[in-house]
């Protein structure tokens with residue numbers, strides 16, 4: 001993972017509007033090997049990140065299992081939602097679906113030495129951050145309405161999917177753009 005992605009995630013989390021989802025883990029927190037099955041629906045609203053803005057119109061559906069593994073709570077499951085994003089080249093609205101695997105561990109705040117990514121506090125475990133992080137990490141950075149999308153003419157602004165313009169030599173070559181992205185990220 002590049003530092004760039006990490007940075008944009010840290011900047012974004014504050015923009016999420018989230019209904020805080022806390023799971024009561026008092027039934028499993030004292031018993032090694034104990035399990036809770038979870039099935040939740042949580043709402044995320046919109047989010048801006050460096051590659052564009054993403055709107056979450058439907059709630060996130062989350063299903064999985066929390067298990068006490070020697071005092072560490074392990075989460076295994078899936079989160080799924082639909083979202084709206086603009087095509088990177090032509091700005092057309094796209095409705096997309098994302099399903100992410102959740103596989104994380106929560107350390108008690110009492111035992112955390114500052115290294116744990118996710119923690120739980122006594123009997124409550126907060127799932128928001130895990131869900132937000134997992135979705136952000138798995139969102140494609142450049143979303144296209146279609147691989148062959150021609151985008152706008154950089155010269156006159158014509159949408160080249162809808163028609164051509166007279167500035168022939170200035171047309172964006174999708175292959176060239178891919179190459180440009182390749183060098184940017186490698």
Ligand SMILES: [Zn+2]
Pocket residue numbers: 087088089090091092144145146149150151
């Ligand atoms: Zn497009």
Ligand SMILES: [Zn+2]
Pocket residue numbers: 153154155156157158165166167170
């Ligand atoms: Zn043009």
